[in-house]
Amino acid sequence: MGYPYSHSSEVPLLSKHFGQPEARTLEGWKARGGYEGLRKALELGREQVIDAVKASGLRGRGGAGFPTGVKWSFMPKDKNKPHFLLCNADESEPGTFKDRELIRWTPHQVIEGCLIGAYAIGAEHCYIYVRGEFFEATQVLAKAIEEVYEAGIAGDDAMGSGERLDVTLHVGAGAYICGEETGLMNSLEGRRGQPRIKPPFPAAVGAFGLPTTINNVETLCAVPHIVVNGGEWYRQWGTEKSPGTKLFCVSGHVQKPGNYELPLGFPLKDLIYDVCGGLAPGRDLKAVIPGGSSVPLLTKDECLPCTLDYEGVVEAGSMLGCASVIVLDDTANVVKQVRRMVQFYAHESCGQCTPCREGTSWMTRILTRIEAGKGLEADLDTLLDLSDQMTGTTICVLSDSAAAPVVSSIGKFKEDYLALIRRGERVGAA
Amino acid sequence: MSDARKVPAPGENPGWAGNTGEYQLSESQVRGEDYVGVRPPEGGHAAAAASYPYMLAVKDPDAVLFEGPYEERFHKILTRYPDRRAALLPTLNLAQEVRGHVSPETMDRVADLLELPHAYVRGVATFYTMYNKGPVGRYLIQVCTNISCSLCGGDKVLEAFLEATDTELGETTSDGLFTVTEVECLAACGFPTAVQINSRYFENVVPEAVPAILERLRAEAV
Numbered sequence: 150m151g152y153p154y155s156h157s158s159e160v161p162l163l164s165k166h167f168g169q170p171e172a173r174t175l176e177g178w179k180a181r182g183g184y185e186g187l188r189k190a191l192e193l194g195r196e197q198v199i200d201a202v203k204a205s206g207l208r209g210r211g212g213a214g215f216p217t218g219v220k221w222s223f224m225p226k227d228k229n230k231p232h233f234l235l236c237n238a239d240e241s242e243p244g245t246f247k248d249r250e251l252i253r254w255t256p257h258q259v260i261e262g263c264l265i266g267a268y269a270i271g272a273e274h275c276y277i278y279v280r281g282e283f284f285e286a287t288q289v290l291a292k293a294i295e296e297v298y299e300a301g302i303a304g305d306d307a308m309g310s311g312e313r314l315d316v317t318l319h320v321g322a323g324a325y326i327c328g329e330e331t332g333l334m335n336s337l338e339g340r341r342g343q344p345r346i347k348p349p350f351p352a353a354v355g356a357f358g359l360p361t362t363i364n365n366v367e368t369l370c371a372v373p374h375i376v377v378n379g380g381e382w383y384r385q386w387g388t389e390k391s392p393g394t395k396l397f398c399v400s401g402h403v404q405k406p407g408n409y410e411l412p413l414g415f416p417l418k419d420l421i422y423d424v425c426g427g428l429a430p431g432r433d434l435k436a437v438i439p440g441g442s443s444v445p446l447l448t449k450d451e452c453l454p455c456t457l458d459y460e461g462v463v464e465a466g467s468m469l470g471c472a473s474v475i476v477l478d479d480t481a482n483v484v485k486q487v488r489r490m491v492q493f494y495a496h497e498s499c500g501q502c503t504p505c506r507e508g509t510s511w512m513t514r515i516l517t518r519i520e521a522g523k524g525l526e527a528d529l530d531t532l533l534d535l536s537d538q539m540t541g542t543t544i545c546v547l548s549d550s551a552a553a554p555v556v557s558s559i560g561k562f563k564e565d566y567l568a569l570i571r572r573g574e575r576v577g578a579a
Numbered sequence: 580m581s582d583a584r585k586v587p588a589p590g591e592n593p594g595w596a597g598n599t600g601e602y603q604l605s606e607s608q609v610r611g612e613d614y615v616g617v618r619p620p621e622g623g624h625a626a627a628a629a630s631y632p633y634m635l636a637v638k639d640p641d642a643v644l645f646e647g648p649y650e651e652r653f654h655k656i657l658t659r660y661p662d663r664r665a666a667l668l669p670t671l672n673l674a675q676e677v678r679g680h681v682s683p684e685t686m687d688r689v690a691d692l693l694e695l696p697h698a699y700v701r702g703v704a705t706f707y708t709m710y711n712k713g714p715v716g717r718y719l720i721q722v723c724t725n726i727s728c729s730l731c732g733g734d735k736v737l738e739a740f741l742e743a744t745d746t747e748l749g750e751t752t753s754d755g756l757f758t759v760t761e762v763e764c765l766a767a768c769g770f771p772t773a774v775q776i777n778s779r780y781f782e783n784v785v786p787e788a789v790p791a792i793l794e795r796l797r798a799e800a801v
Binding site: 337401 | 601602604608614615616623624625626627629630659661662664665666667668669671672693695702706707708709710724725726730731732762763764765766767768769770771775778779780
């Protein structure tokens with residue numbers, strides 16, 4: 150069930166118990182089938198768990214969409230050194246608000262996913278890296294962790310299996326870039342959250358120099374369901390290449406914003422006009438950002454045929470990312486919103502790579518100038534040139550993410566820029 | 580926005596999203612207060628000891644780092660990592676919880692505790708935005724103005740807070756109660772405008788609700 154609204158099109162697996170305070174407790178979670186997945190995983194053995202996740206086709210829900218089972222199989226099989234699982238709950242992509250809901254409503258679902266994941270990759274210890282702002286959600290998770298230790302579900306002898314499975318809550322301190330998996334590892338180690346060059350990949354040399362896997366909260370939350378019901382069961386939803394369900398975070402100019410759990414491949418048009426109750430009366434759709442602030446904008450015409458699976462959104466000209474659908478109606482000022490996004494990236498750039506450190510702040514200055522009606526047409530060429538130099542030239546993709554909305558908005562909403570530049574006329578107020 | 584979206588009436592904004600949709604939940608049910616209860620200051624189980632850097636309303640910038648239950652928590656945190664450096668962020672969080680901000684002296688003290696170079700710790704501490712580099716008011720009000728909130732009027736909410744407190748961005752009111760700042764996305768985009776006040780999220784905040792929120796905080800501060 151979505152929160153704070155639900156819809157009959159939803160397939161609630163992960164979100165089934167949102168809005169039910171009693172589902173938070175260990176007792177309440179067990180009454181809802183909780184920890185059956187972990188019990189079964191410990192009986193099946195590592196290989197079988199990885200095989201089930203591979204068979205399900207589950208793809209990473211943090212944005213990249215890499216198959217989770219395949220990622221797990223990269224971890225070394227020999228156990229001559231410790232392995233780590235990192236659960237990435239540093240949710241900070243503008244437009245995304247699913248992990249906070251998963252943690253605060255179903256903390257035991259998160260922990261169960263972490264313990265199964267840790268077991269599957271041969272890790273004794275899982276760190277859950279939660280962004281620092283989530284004080285309230287973190288306290289709920291802290292309480293749940295204490296409950297699983299007390300019940301012997303985690304610890305030196307997890308559920309009487311003889312396996313050591315530890316879980317530790319680690320709290321960040323406010324840096325978007327720590328959501329990047331190598332930045333997250335550096336931050337966990339007590340360093341600045343600057344991303345690392347790959348290779349070496351985390352499965353070989355990760356946190357503390359040891360084999361590590363990093364998974365998103367939502368990915369890990371899907372795992373207990375897959376282990377209990379089998380990989381094929383999960384494929385009844387979604388498409389061949391993008392199986393399963395996904396939490397869609399819808400924000401912006403819709404009547405009923407919120408989280409909705411839908412099968413992948415769901416039509417974007419239906420999400421906006423049916424599930425979310427459409428736009429306010431008399432408004433028209435202007436643009437949609439389908440995957441959080443890092444992806445290109447889609448125009449109304451591009452939205453209408455778009456289906457929300459990893460391939461469908463690419464076909465429409467953008468990316469699914471973490472399925473954070475930001476809706477802009479005809480009152481939106483595209484230039485202002487693009488400036489706001491780029492300003493965010495300038496603030497969050499870790500400063501390692503020149504194209505990003507310089508490019509994001511330079512772009513912000515240009516966009517601010519245009520927004521104020523003091524821009525030149527040549528500024529658009531400068532922005533495109535900068536975008537070009539910021540794409541594919543840095544350690545991580547923050548720089549590329551900053552360039553994406555600039556390039557797509559100049560390509561698709563050039564008139565809005567020109568109105569400001571030529572006549573100082575602002576299109577849209579919001 | 581039309582009637583379909585149940586936004587609380589002006590002045591009645593409860594500051595949390597529990598009754599805006601189809602759910603009828605109390606504030607403590609939404610926030611999980613009933614479940615969490617009162618967390619022990621010494622941190623409870625070590626696995627969760629690093630987990631709740633409350634932004635306490637009452638701060639003591641000269642507090643000893645660390646003594647009493649906080650010292651216990653610090654030692655618990657150390658047991659969860661392979662080396663002392665990894666405990667840096669949790670320790671800085673703890674220091675801010677006690678002192679209210681992380682001054683250069685605090686950074687040096689934390690460096691000594693963890694046997695790390697002073698310059699290294701300063702480099703790390705200044706990288707992260709949640710460490711207040713100087714004193715802030717009893718209530719740190721952080722208003723999200725990123726895209727989803729901005730589309731739904733985040734800028735106006737920020738203005739309303741600045742106007743109602745009669746301050747500039749980052750400035751503290753003369754009674755020491757409020758500091759208003761702008762913050763990047765709080766990951767509550769479906770509940771615009773999201774505002775974080777100390778450790779609490781206030782959601783669906785509209786400019787008209789700002790005086791009531793400030794009143795509520797003033798009442799709590801007495």
